[in-house]
Amino acid sequence: MRHLAAIGAVLLVTACGSTDAHDAGHPPAAASPAASTAPSTAPSAGPFNGTDVQFATDMIPHHRQAVDMAAMAATKASDPGVKAIAAKIRAGQEPEIATMAGWLTAWGEPVPSPGAMHHDMGDMGGMPGMLTDTELRQLGAASGAAFDKLFLTLMIKHHEGAVETATTAQAQGESPAVKQLAGAVVASQTAEIAEMKALLDKLP
Incomplete structure (x- = not known):
């Protein structure tokens, strides 16, 4: 029983860690559209x-x-x-x-x-x-x-x-x-x- 409880705790921690990592990835994805429009505001790029x-x-x-x-x-x-x-x-x-x-x-x-x-x-x-x-x-x-x-x-x-x-x-x-x-x-x-x-x- 102790062994099963330990496994369950590890799985719970792992699941929480995966959710946090996923959530942390949202801000860059949300910011990407603004970043993609930045080059279009720069005039006369090139030689x-x-x-x-x-x-x-x-x-x-x-x-x-x-x-x-x-x-x-x-x-x-x-x-x-x-x-x-x-x-x-x-x-x-x-x-x-x-x-x-x-x-x-x-x-x-x-x-x-x-x-x-x-x-x-x-x-x-x-x-x-x-x-x-x-x-x-x-x-x-x-x-x-x-x-x-x-x-x-x-x-x-x-x-x-x-x-x-x-x-x-x-x-x-x-x-x-x-x-x-x-x-x-x-x-x-x-x-x-x-x-x-x-x-x-x-x-x-």
Whole structure:
């Protein structure tokens, strides 16, 4: 009887120990979903080079200027087609600005502040397609049909500069994320250039 009691005690202790070990394993299992989502919050993982940094540094002010131009069209344009493409440009480029700012932060590079790139840099070998101060003043002073024509003319030039810069990033950049966005810029803005040229041809 003593022998049986001893065996029973050992089995009871063993069972309790197994339950405790099982219970102790629950917290890591519960924490694993949060751990698995952590990598997705880290932007621009992977290699990058100077071309990637330059692309983001130049394209952020370039996109901001396009967004500003598109905002003008919301109140100054008279053609529904012009208003529509301006809204599409704004909706497409605002998220890209945030993405590129995230890259620069992750790379330890400064994010250009609003107005950091002077508009006249477009005439001084800076980012291609940037409007000059004079062009911006002309666009701001126009309205109606005159605005429509000037907006399309200047935005076509602006887009062509972005396509040029993005093509360089595709060829010379190292970051897969930059190459992907650069490819998207080339595709979307080339299509928008064609759309704007068609709109311009239809204007009286």
